[in-house]
Amino acid sequence: MPDRKVSVRSIRRWALFAGAVAILASCESPIPENVHLKSVNERKATPDFALKDATGATVKLSSYKGKVVLLNFWATWCGPCKIEIPWFMDFQKTYKDRDFAVVGVSMDEDGWDAVKPYVEQKKMNYQVVLGNDQVSQLFGSIESLPTTIVIDREGRIASMHIGLVSKSTYQKEIEKLLEAPRDVPKTGAVRAAGSEFAWLRSN
Amino acid sequence: MLCALLAVSSLGFVPINAVAQTNVLLVPKPDPVAAKAGTTVEVRLPLQLREGYHVNTNKPPDPYLIPLRLTWDAGPITASEVLYPKPETLKVEFFAGLLPVFSGRFELITRFKVAPSVQPGLVNVAGKLRYQACNDRMCLPPKVIDLTLPVSVSR
Numbered sequence: 004m005p006d007r008k009v010s011v012r013s014i015r016r017w018a019l020f021a022g023a024v025a026i027l028a029s030c031e032s033p034i035p036e037n038v039h040l041k042s043v044n045e046r047k048a049t050p051d052f053a054l055k056d057a058t059g060a061t062v063k064l065s066s067y068k069g070k071v072v073l074l075n076f077w078a079t080w081c082g083p084c085k086i087e088i089p090w091f092m093d094f095q096k097t098y099k100d101r102d103f104a105v106v107g108v109s110m111d112e113d114g115w116d117a118v119k120p121y122v123e124q125k126k127m128n129y130q131v132v133l134g135n136d137q138v139s140q141l142f143g144s145i146e147s148l149p150t151t152i153v154i155d156r157e158g159r160i161a162s163m164h165i166g167l168v169s170k171s172t173y174q175k176e177i178e179k180l181l182e183a184p185r186d187v188p189k190t191g192a193v194r195a196a197g198s199e200f201a202w203l204r205s206n
Numbered sequence: 207m208l209c210a211l212l213a214v215s216s217l218g219f220v221p222i223n224a225v226a227q228t229n230v231l232l233v234p235k236p237d238p239v240a241a242k243a244g245t246t247v248e249v250r251l252p253l254q255l256r257e258g259y260h261v262n263t264n265k266p267p268d269p270y271l272i273p274l275r276l277t278w279d280a281g282p283i284t285a286s287e288v289l290y291p292k293p294e295t296l297k298v299e300f301f302a303g304l305l306p307v308f309s310g311r312f313e314l315i316t317r318f319k320v321a322p323s324v325q326p327g328l329v330n331v332a333g334k335l336r337y338q339a340c341n342d343r344m345c346l347p348p349k350v351i352d353l354t355l356p357v358s359v360s361r
Contacts, residue, residue, distance in 0.1 A: 079270040080338055081345040085300035112348065121270060147344040166344035
């Protein structure tokens with residue numbers, strides 16, 4: 004009888020071990036989910052910028068007033084960025100009719116010579132502009148790519164992710180922001196300060 | 207969550223910090239080298255990457271990736287060849303196949319030709335090391351490190 008107890012215990016132990024191994028195998032190199040939208044009171048106004056697109060046209064971030072924006076700093080040499088690009092294309096397609104937009108800011112030193120062929124090859128369906136050091140400084144000196152900022156309809160930074168996070172993280176954040184009630188503007192309550200702006204600034 | 211807990215507890219896995227670590231490649235100041243005029247000398251440059259990071263090889267298979275490149279200025283002591291080590295390979299989601307990379311400790315070897323006309327004395331050879339490092343979650347911008355190799359030339 005004691006032998007039988009030992010063997011049942013041993014089988015259980017092996018079954019637990021095998022289960023753990025199976026779970027680990029199924030989640031090889033997990034991309035972390037890190038949904039953390041700041042509360043409305045904690046959100047700061049997004050700095051505005053004006054950057055050029057591939058056609059030479061100027062794109063102002065403040066022109067996305069009233070939309071939820073996923074602002075992605077990336078580069079063609081950045082592997083993890085390339086994992087996210089198809090996700091962002093998917094978001095652009097899914098949410099574009101719900102006041103949502105993706106804006107990609109390429110930090111490639113070689114400029115459009117490197118970026119334009121990549122954008123065309125991957126058929127990127129969202130706005131891509133060429134970044135620079137000044138814009139990087141506006142966002143606290145962006146060193147690591149990808150860095151992605153999710154902006155609420157009022158032009159405030161709702162979350163910032165340094166490095167690759169899961170697609171579901173972004174998806175949940177975007178959906179929460181799209182579902183959130185719009186702020187009612189109060190006269191003089193939100194105004195631009197320095198280079199910063201808020202979407203609710205009256206024109 | 208379960209996956210992360212299991213990974214941490216059962217395999218001693220240490221997750222890579224998501225905070226930017228900009229200086230991830232340790233490049234020592236090259237040691238002085240002794241060489242005779244009219245000969246070839248081999249110089250090793252040991253490098254060490256922070257754990258979890260890698261750099262591309264000198265010939266990455268994707269044209270968008272930035273190669274590791276060691277170059278030396280031309281002069282009376284000229285780099286005739288730079289030898290890169292055998293890379294390791296990584297399975298990454300953004301590249302079909304295995305991506306060759308360098309990580310951990312590795313060495314670059316440069317063969318210098320010392321011209322017969324070089325006068326005895328100290329000659330400084332200037333070089334540049336360009337690299338671009340990533341881990342599995344993020345990449346750092348390309349960097350160029352200036353190097354100076356002091357060569358003591360004798361007859």
